[in-house]
Amino acid sequence: MERRDFIKIGCGVFGVTAAAAFLQGCSKLGTSNTPQGPSVNITLDLTQPANAALKNINGYVYDNSGIIVVKTAATTYVAVAAACTHQGCTIGWDGSSKNFICPCHGGTFDTNGNVVSGPPPAPIKKYTVTINGNILTIAG
Ligand code: FES
Structure with a gap:
């Protein structure tokens, strides 16, 4: 494997991992376990x-x-x-x-x-x- 191919594969793996982490983070946006409602x-x-x-x-x-x-x-x-x-x-x-x-x-x-x-x-x-x-x- 040439150095250029190694870098391409490495960037691909990193890109997939980064994308997965980003999407996981996005799925948690806007969620909360804190109950919502007025004080009465x-x-x-x-x-x-x-x-x-x-x-x-x-x-x-x-x-x-x-x-x-x-x-x-x-x-x-x-x-x-x-x-x-x-x-x-x-x-x-x-x-x-x-x-x-x-x-x-x-x-x-x-x-x-x-x-x-x-x-x-x-x-x-x-x-x-x-x-x-x-x-x-x-x-x-
Ligand atoms: S489920 Fe969408 S406003 Fe209640």
Whole structure:
């Protein structure tokens, strides 16, 4: 092998390796494990007509602070940020899969806000929900 051929092969191997490292780096751009969502500290009165959906399992409401609240079981409520971490569409609740689903590109989040599937690059924020009589306090 001549010196010129050796340099050509070496540059080719280096180029492929550099390209692979570059592409791997690119695939991680824009991803985060940090849940995304607003900070909230609100109460919802379950006796108010606007919150009537929360009387039924799988019923849900949106609060104007940017969250969605779901009744997932008889005495269990889940509150998460309503904006998808992909492009900001408002997620909805799918009672059959017990996941939050984004209507725009099919991003799916579990009840902890973690990404189950689809393009969202980060989890959505989950809030603490406490129940006192007919009052839900949602904070986080
Ligand atoms: S905006 Fe939600 S998956 Fe794209």
